Amino acid sequence: MTENNVSNVLISMQGINKGFPGVQALTNVDFDLRYGEIHALMGGNGAGKSTLIKVLTGVERPNSGKIFLEGQEVSVKSPQHAQSLGISTVYQEVNLCPNLTVAENILIGREPMKFGRIDWKETNRQAREILLRILGIDIDVDRPLGSYSVAIQQMVAIARALEIASAKVLILDEPTSSLSINETEQLFQVMRKLKGENVGIIFITHFIDQVYEITDRITVIRNGQRVGTFDTATLSRMELITKMVGKSITVLDEMSKIKVETGKHISKELILQAKELGQAGAIEPIDLELHSGEVLGLAGLMGSGRTEAVSLLFGLETPDSGELSIDGKKVEKFSPYESIKRGLVLLPEDRKATGIVDDLTVRENIILALQAGLGWFKYLSLQKQYEIADTYIKLLEIATPSADQPVKNLSGGNQQKVILARWLATNPKVLILDEPTRGIDVGTKAEIQKLVLSLAEEGKACIFISSELEEVMRCSHRIAVLSDKKKVGEFSGDVDEHVIMQAMAGE
Amino acid sequence: MMKQNKLSTSWRNFTESKLFFPLLTLFIILIVDLITVPGFFSFQVRNGNLYGSLIDILRNASTVMLLAIGMTLVIATGGVDLSVGAVMAIAASVAALLMNPYVLAKELPPNLMQLINDPHFTYQPLWIVILVTLFVATLCGLWNGLLVAYIRIQPMVATLILMIAGRGIAQLITNGVRIQIFYEPYAFIGQGWMILPFSLYLVVVVYAIAWVLTRRTAIGLFIESVGINFRSSFFSGIDEKKIKLLAYAFCGFCAGLAGLVASSNIKTSDAFNLGMNLELDAILAVVIGGTVMGMGGRFSLLASLIGAVVIQAITTSMYAIGVPAFALQAIKGVVVILVILLYSEQVQVFFRNLNLRKEA
Structure with a gap:
């Protein structure tokens, strides 16, 4: 544990308690953030991370405890108040207006005026300049925000949070969970830049790699209590996970054994067969086969057509080419209801x-x-x-x-x-899981992965989609790779990670 | 000790249920009546039937109660039906026309003139009149449902169409004539008594149908699910369009029945005034009953019924206290504000904290 040097402490939260009916969400939690520091807040689902952030940003009032900002005791009354104090937050779910343009979203309420009216030309120019300066992205700011990917929307949210107030504290609540590798790197550059400007950043994420790449210190919370605050450089990954979960994870080793074991029992029978199944503009004609007892991984970058492909299988959309057979029967009517009747279900990507x-x-x-x-x-x-x-x-x-x-x-x-x-x-006979572990803590992640394999063992067939390649490889008997709305390859057995990555990149 | 805990838990469950606030409001209004209006709670028995101010409140509330039952389901799906007042007018016109189509003729032989003023004369038998009227009203509801669920027009806009066009249609049906209804058995629907007013039995029957439909089948769950998140519901295999269609159709059916009661009360089809602004009372009743307008989700039919009674109780009490008719709307507004305040999040949190403190 590190000692606090009083002079460089930006925020200090002391003895925070917060209870909801039936649950004690936070018990006596201390937390401090220094100037020019990136501080990871780690913990499982329901550990109390979000509640702590909500207390800091005025969304919730603590039952007891004190918050000091630059040595002054403050009581944060509302998110607006937090913002005026210099505490800006970017949430996991984008909190902007998708039907307004990017420029409007960034400058809403502060649009430049000319002759008592909004000067749209200037608004767009400023917005574009802000995005370029802060994030280094150049997009058409006159298009509705909703027409951009979640990643871009997230970036816009960050730009807005930073632009609104001269933020002393920036809280990023799982900002990277929907970003690609490049976009994440862009974000990290921004974070490093802000760090250089002495902004304190609280970074919440489930990606352990990212924590080690960018943060200076880590605070671990478990069951509403602080486990401790550690220097990132001196805490090993295994130690970190152990502290988060409260027990060491041996599940992962177990899993590869189960996978090999279940792989022997895959039946010859086809449970799902898609021939040239496609929908113009969404996904090009695709062939997929799935056997009972098999886990098929779908790998691909965001926007590669993974979600579009399974939308067709589940009947959310009606294909305009090809055909689909479940259990040997050709599918005529495409709808979720019919799919459920046929024994094919989809766990959708967007939980909320x-x-x-x-x-x-x-x-x-x-x-x-x-x-x-x-x-x-x-x-x-x-x-x-x-x-x-x-x-x-x-x-x-x-x-x-x-x-x-x-x-x-x-x-x-x-x-x-x-x-x-x-x-x-x-x-069901066939389970399609679209990003089942996104935004979920390590312990639960392993549980879900294990469950997928045990379902296969029972003879169910699964299609497993994840942005984390490692996870796809760990769970799947066979992997189909999508890139640019096309299936570009299929690999079975133990294949090298780099081969799949090359396929994903479209090479 | 144990017993007391159990009691406080059930008290807490009650205070957090949807019935609590409507009942509390009703209770307060009745207390005011008890103090200010002597004899407000007295009952008389005449010819074996019960009469009194309280019975009057219930009888006058019955049209809004009928509307509120259907409106509850529609609002629970996340929609609203502004057309119920107009559908009432359509229903009244259809019923009146079926009983007495002769008024449309330019000249009538004198013997027929005699006939239509006869309280025992009707062109179609009563059961056909009722069935056809309810069928037409249900069609109106289906039309709304079609626009909302399948053509995806916003509920407010979709039902506004029939709200405006409906009164025109009601006039077209009777060729612009206000048809007086002389047929005596028809008057029983709104004015008859069987110990209690007959219209109350209609309310009970429709309530029972709605309750069984929503609480003894999966329909209630699906309505709530669709109202809270129609996309998740669709992903779960619920046919959200059919659910919405059903809710609007049922709402139309209820409006039809309310139209029968109202026209039986005033013994005429009045395309202009019958059911005027009642859609607002119905929505208000549902809101007082705690179903969230615009958000949908959890609903309570019984709470909506109490909401309808609350509205009528306010009106009747004001008259009894001696508030002039022209001031009534303003006072109603004040009461509505108070009720809405009771539902606001701040007040709710205050009550919850009060409960928690009691337990601590």
């Missing part, structure tokens, strides 16, 4: 927008798809609903006070498990 129904309880979320398959009138009895919900809460170790808890009160990882439970409850 297309996964959870946040006001419904854990129980209702879990039985939702099963009930949808049964129709309006074959209503599952409450008793049966609780049975199913409790089974999966136990099986997947979903951390919730009860099955009647609204799912929005759960942490991200547990929400993901709830959606997984929703699909498992329909007893």
Whole structure:
């Protein structure tokens, strides 16, 4: 643990307590941030990272504890107040207006005026200049924000957060979870630049590599309590993970054994066969085959067509070429309902927008798809609903006070498990998992990976999509690589990581 | 000790349920009546039927209660139906026309003139009148649902179309004539008594249908799910379009029934005034009942019914206290503001903290 030199402490939070009905989210947490420091805040899902940030940014009021900014005690009343104090935040989910242009988003409320009206030319010029100066990206700022990728939107959010106030403190809450490698590098350059300007940066991420690449210190939180603050240079990765999870992870070794074992039991029978399946503008005609008991990895960069491909398989979109057979039967009607009936389900990429129904309880979320398959009138009895919900809460170790808890009160990882439970409850033959581990802590990640393999062992077929190549390789028996809306290769068995990366890059 | 804990838990459950605030509001209004209006709580029995101010409140609230049941489902899907007042007018016109189409003729033989003033005369039997009227009203609802669910027009705009066009349609049906209704059995719908006013039994039946439909089948869950997040619902295999269509159709059905009750009350089809502004009362009833307008999701039919009674109780109480009719709207507005304040997040948090402190 490092000693605080009082003079260079920018923010000091002392003895923060915060409780919600039924949960103590933070217990006596101390945290300090220095000038010109990049400080990682690490912890599993539901550890209390977000709550700590919310307390700092005035979204939540602590039950007790003090916050000092540059030696002065402050009580942060609201996010606006935090901003005026020089504390800017960029959240994981982009909090901008997608239907406004990029320039409007950056300069909203502070547009340059001319003759009492907004000077659009000047607005666009300034916005473009800001993006170039701060982030080094040059885009058409007159287009709606929503027409850009999530990555660009994230960058715009950062530019806005920095531009709004002369920020002393910048909080980045999982900014890189949807960024490509290049974009992440761009972001890091920005962070280093700000660090040079003495800005203190709190960096929340699940990517351990990035923590070691960019941060100076790490604070680990577990179960609402601070485990400790460490110099990044002196803490080994294994130590870090152990501190986060509270136990050492041996699961990973286990996993490769399971994979080899399950690989022997893949049946010859085709459960899913796509021939020249495609949709103009989204994905070029693609061939895919999947056997029972097999895990097929889909690797590719963001925008390579992974999500588009599985959207066709699940019937979210109707293909305009080729054909699809499930279990030997040709698919005629494409819709999620028909797919669920056929035993093919999709765990969507965007948990919040297309996964959870946040006001419904854990129980209702879990039985939702099963009930949808049964129709309006074959209503599952409450008793049966609780049975199913409790089974999966136990099986997947979903951390919730009860099955009647609204799912929005759960942490991200547990929400993901709830959606997984929703699909498992329909007893599917084919599971498509689109980024099932995104934004999820290391422990839960390993659990989900292991679950995928054990499902294969039971004879289910899985399609596994992830931006993390290592994870795809660890879980999949076979890997199909997409690039530029096309399938560019397929690899089976133990293949070298670089070969796949080359394929992903389109070489 | 244990017993007390159990009691405080159930008290807390009650205070956090959707029924708490509407009941509290109603309670306060009745207390005010108790103090200021002597005899407000008295009942009379005449011919075996019950009469009194409280019964009046319930009877006068029955049209809005009917509307509120349908409106609850629509608002729960994240929409709104502005056309229910106009659909009531359409229903009234259809019913009146079916009972007495002769008014449309330019000249009538004198014997027929006699006939249509006969309280026992109707052109079509009552059951056909009711069935056809409800069918037409349900079609109106289906039209709204079609626009909202399949053509994806914003609910406010989609139902505005019928809100405006509906009164015109109602006039077209009767060729611009206000048809008086002399047929005696029809008057029973809105004015009849079987110990309690007959219209209240209609409310109970429709409530029961809606309750069974939403709580004993999966439809209620699907409505809530679609209202909270229609994309997640679609991904989960729920046919969100059909769910919305059903909600709007049912809302139309309820409006049709409300139209029957209202026209039976005033014994005429009045395309201009029948059901005027009642869509706003219905929406207000649902909002008082705690279903969130514009957001959808969790709903309580019973709370909406209480909401409808609250609105009527305010009106009746004001009259009883002696507030002049022209001041009524303003006072209603004040009460609405108070109710909405009760629902605001700040006040809710205040109550929750109060509960927590009690437990601590």
